[in-house]
Amino acid sequence: MINTAILGYGTVGSGIAEVLTMNGELIAKRAGDRLEIKHILDLRDFPGDPFESIITHDFEDILNDDSIKIVAEVMGGVEPAYTFTKKLLQKGVSVVTSNKELVAAHGPELIAIAASTNANYNFEASVGGGIPIIRPINTSFTADEILEISGILNGTTNFILTKMTAEGTSFDVALKEAQDLGYAERNPEADIKGFDPCRKIAILASLVLGKTVDYNDIYTEGIDKITPVDLEYVKKLNCALKLVASLKLLDEGVFVKVTPLMIPMAHPLSMVNDSYNAVFVKGNAVENTMFYGRGAGKLPTASACVADMVDSARNLGKNVKIDWSSEKVQLMPLDNTPVNALIRVKYNSEKDARNACSEVFSGCKFATLNHCFDEFAVLVENETEGSLSEKCAALKEKSAVSDIANIIRFEN
Amino acid sequence: MINTAILGYGTVGSGIAEVLTMNGELIAKRAGDRLEIKHILDLRDFPGDPFESIITHDFEDILNDDSIKIVAEVMGGVEPAYTFTKKLLQKGVSVVTSNKELVAAHGPELIAIAASTNANYNFEASVGGGIPIIRPINTSFTADEILEISGILNGTTNFILTKMTAEGTSFDVALKEAQDLGYAERNPEADIKGFDPCRKIAILASLVLGKTVDYNDIYTEGIDKITPVDLEYVKKLNCALKLVASLKLLDEGVFVKVTPLMIPMAHPLSMVNDSYNAVFVKGNAVENTMFYGRGAGKLPTASACVADMVDSARNLGKNVKIDWSSEKVQLMPLDNTPVNALIRVKYNSEKDARNACSEVFSGCKFATLNHCFDEFAVLVENETEGSLSEKCAALKEKSAVSDIANIIRFEN
Numbered sequence: 145m146i147n148t149a150i151l152g153y154g155t156v157g158s159g160i161a162e163v164l165t166m167n168g169e170l171i172a173k174r175a176g177d178r179l180e181i182k183h184i185l186d187l188r189d190f191p192g193d194p195f196e197s198i199i200t201h202d203f204e205d206i207l208n209d210d211s212i213k214i215v216a217e218v219m220g221g222v223e224p225a226y227t228f229t230k231k232l233l234q235k236g237v238s239v240v241t242s243n244k245e246l247v248a249a250h251g252p253e254l255i256a257i258a259a260s261t262n263a264n265y266n267f268e269a270s271v272g273g274g275i276p277i278i279r280p281i282n283t284s285f286t287a288d289e290i291l292e293i294s295g296i297l298n299g300t301t302n303f304i305l306t307k308m309t310a311e312g313t314s315f316d317v318a319l320k321e322a323q324d325l326g327y328a329e330r331n332p333e334a335d336i337k338g339f340d341p342c343r344k345i346a347i348l349a350s351l352v353l354g355k356t357v358d359y360n361d362i363y364t365e366g367i368d369k370i371t372p373v374d375l376e377y378v379k380k381l382n383c384a385l386k387l388v389a390s391l392k393l394l395d396e397g398v399f400v401k402v403t404p405l406m407i408p409m410a411h412p413l414s415m416v417n418d419s420y421n422a423v424f425v426k427g428n429a430v431e432n433t434m435f436y437g438r439g440a441g442k443l444p445t446a447s448a449c450v451a452d453m454v455d456s457a458r459n460l461g462k463n464v465k466i467d468w469s470s471e472k473v474q475l476m477p478l479d480n481t482p483v484n485a486l487i488r489v490k491y492n493s494e495k496d497a498r499n500a501c502s503e504v505f506s507g508c509k510f511a512t513l514n515h516c517f518d519e520f521a522v523l524v525e526n527e528t529e530g531s532l533s534e535k536c537a538a539l540k541e542k543s544a545v546s547d548i549a550n551i552i553r554f555e556n
Numbered sequence: 557m558i559n560t561a562i563l564g565y566g567t568v569g570s571g572i573a574e575v576l577t578m579n580g581e582l583i584a585k586r587a588g589d590r591l592e593i594k595h596i597l598d599l600r601d602f603p604g605d606p607f608e609s610i611i612t613h614d615f616e617d618i619l620n621d622d623s624i625k626i627v628a629e630v631m632g633g634v635e636p637a638y639t640f641t642k643k644l645l646q647k648g649v650s651v652v653t654s655n656k657e658l659v660a661a662h663g664p665e666l667i668a669i670a671a672s673t674n675a676n677y678n679f680e681a682s683v684g685g686g687i688p689i690i691r692p693i694n695t696s697f698t699a700d701e702i703l704e705i706s707g708i709l710n711g712t713t714n715f716i717l718t719k720m721t722a723e724g725t726s727f728d729v730a731l732k733e734a735q736d737l738g739y740a741e742r743n744p745e746a747d748i749k750g751f752d753p754c755r756k757i758a759i760l761a762s763l764v765l766g767k768t769v770d771y772n773d774i775y776t777e778g779i780d781k782i783t784p785v786d787l788e789y790v791k792k793l794n795c796a797l798k799l800v801a802s803l804k805l806l807d808e809g810v811f812v813k814v815t816p817l818m819i820p821m822a823h824p825l826s827m828v829n830d831s832y833n834a835v836f837v838k839g840n841a842v843e844n845t846m847f848y849g850r851g852a853g854k855l856p857t858a859s860a861c862v863a864d865m866v867d868s869a870r871n872l873g874k875n876v877k878i879d880w881s882s883e884k885v886q887l888m889p890l891d892n893t894p895v896n897a898l899i900r901v902k903y904n905s906e907k908d909a910r911n912a913c914s915e916v917f918s919g920c921k922f923a924t925l926n927h928c929f930d931e932f933a934v935l936v937e938n939e940t941e942g943s944l945s946e947k948c949a950a951l952k953e954k955s956a957v958s959d960i961a962n963i964i965r966f967e968n
């Protein structure tokens with residue numbers, strides 16, 4: 145028997161208890177021993193809950209119990225999770241987590257502490273919920289130079305974009321529905337502004353590069369400016385619009401961005417709908433791969449946490465090296481990063497505005513919607529973010545152009 | 557430095573040499589030491605090849621070189637690969653392979669030998685080429701009871717079906733094109749008859765169940781009977797036709813089948829086109845997941861082999877347990893397994909034939925194609941393979957029915 149504890153008895157915490165109960169025998173076989181939940185830390189009481197008797201409000205009960213070998217930290221947020229995790233790892237207790245905020249903020253420090261005490265700090269559930277992606281990066285893509293990771297890493301925004309695409313609804317209506325269904329928080333900012341996928345791609349990028357990508361350095365745009373008209377252009381061009389968090393390694397450097405992105409229907413990410421997540425990984429040997437699944441939810445997230453607990457059980461007393469140092473990665477300046485874009489141009493005079501576009505963006509293509517009589521879209525390729533901004537500013541100065549309604553990046 | 561050898565300098569073998577050269581430094585960092593190729597076994601000579609000087613025609617050169625710690629066996633076929641692998645593992649040398657025939661035929665024996673000598677026998681590349689699927693089953697889905705694995709595991713047949721669907725070409729024309737492009741062998745039987753995916757699903761099913769699924773027990777149907785008219789029905793019903801190898805765990809038992817399968821466009825497997833492969837895995841906690849990528853090809857397959865070599869290097873002298881015993885799994889008799897089917901009915905009298913269908917398959921649905929004046933399709937659900945056969949035989953007896961042109965299974 146291996147004694148374990150859970151910090152936080154919310155959705156994921158209760159999911160972990162459920163998975164360990166439901167699949168206990170299978171898990172024991174794979175872990176080499178039975179995983180027993182001895183304590184659950186939560187501020188609340190849970191009268192009538194099957195685990196009511198082992199709920200504690202005091203973290204010291206867990207820290208001071210020397211029989212505890214593995215702890216699942218699923219409280220969320222940086223504190224007190226950071227302090228608790230540090231104390232456990234310093235004591236040689238392995239910790240698994242779904243806490244992307246904590247991993248993105250303090251990953252390398254916690255990994256180093258675990259290494260120093262022959263414990264393990266695993267965080268498969270922090271990115272892509274149930275989708276195995278962290279372990280594959282650490283153990284399956286070891287023959288490759290990874291050239292790109294592009295992920296749909298937030299189920300809420302993917303649900304909203306899928307809804308808006310399928311039904312032509314506005315962002316606000318789709319967000320309301322996501323909230324009513326429990327997919328979106330009452331305060332949905334972390335999702336719709338892209339802060340959540342930003343932290344997740346920071347974790348993946350750090351693992352790929354072996355150094356720290358600071359999430360504060362990542363250019364991040366959400367989906368709250370997306371309109372039904374934007375999505376009509378996207379459909380007309382046989383693409384899907386997704387909130388994509390990506391890392392790319394170019395000869396000139398490394399960049400990481402989180403932005404809405406128009407993806408051609410032939411690309412596997414284009415078919416990832418509803419609240420599903422997916423991570424596209426391109427290596428110089430393995431070529432294109434994609435991992436698809438539930439990016440959130442009680443049991444899928446718990447599945448990844450418990451798989452990490454099994455891994456910890458298989459490696460009790462032995463640290464499995466994770467290559468992520470605290471050295472900071474210098475990302476390419478945003479202005480230098482490559483970009484393709486669809487620019488929605490509002491005009492006073494169509495002909496003059498088209499001429500103005502062709503003058504500013506030589507060789508650009510045009511797209512129009514039948515029912516839009518005061519705008520067209522310009523498709524420009526092989527720009528940089530810097531040149532795109534400059535040229536859009538120049539375009540706005542043209543008298544034939546009344547406004548730029550939106551700019552949507554696209555992938556070829 | 558860790559000395560290694562390659563058995564077989566064909567497509568995959570030369571790919572391994574290429575990956576180890578191209579990504580040598582990264583691989584050394586991840587493996588903890590440089591992987592050096594000391595011998596390559598092949599019957600041929602390779603004048604002018606960068607590895608010309610280390611080619612040997614004699615396996616004993618490798619077996620008797622005590623400095624060799626890891627060997628990649630990429631010869632294909634059961635013998636002499638089986639004998640060579642056994643001798644190496646018995647000596648404590650770790651072996652990685654892409655050889656699905658050998659793994660399907662002798663996996664548990666070779667795994668047991670490796671365990672007894674503290675070596676490892678890894679075979680990620682034997683299923684799904686570059687797609688990480690074996691390691692995720694062994695290390696990532698450890699919290700789940702896996703309920704289903706459904707894979708598009710053969711790139712040649714997927715290329716042919718994609719071609720037939722997109723262009724309305726016949727099977728023969730699409731096969732010819734696959735051969736001309738080098739996707740299909742001159743003798744394409746192993747692919748088009750489904751023997752190749754049959755061995756691959758036998759390997760996955762054995763790993764999921766921890767016991768041996770004998771590939772001889774798996775009902776296997778190829779794609780050579782598929783016609784353009786079949787595919788018109790498939791399209792009309794908003795589905796895609798794929799050659800699917802699947803394992804399902806039901807309350808009544810376990811079944812494994814390889815058949816063409818009509819898949820609704822909302823299912824992630826439906827969008828796996830061209831020569832891509834994918835494996836859909838459903839667990840009772842993780843829910844639906846899918847792994848997508850190149851199922852074959854020089855570098856993708858080599859990527860999986862080299863990742864296994866890195867894993868072997870990280871675990872030199874220490875066996876990593878693989879749960880696959882030689883005990884045989886008793887599969888459900890085919891006749892008892894559940895099935896839905898589209899039955900193409902040729903008729904003498906449409907009205908009478910429809911009545912006959914409704915009589916035999918109560919509650920069945922119908923589909924028609926505009927240009928087909930002597931047939932319709934019947935859609936039947938919740939049958940067993942046994943009841944389906946019986947009822948189709950009964951239908952054929954009806955005077956209004958002249959023939960059954962084809963039967964296509966489908967997934968809801």
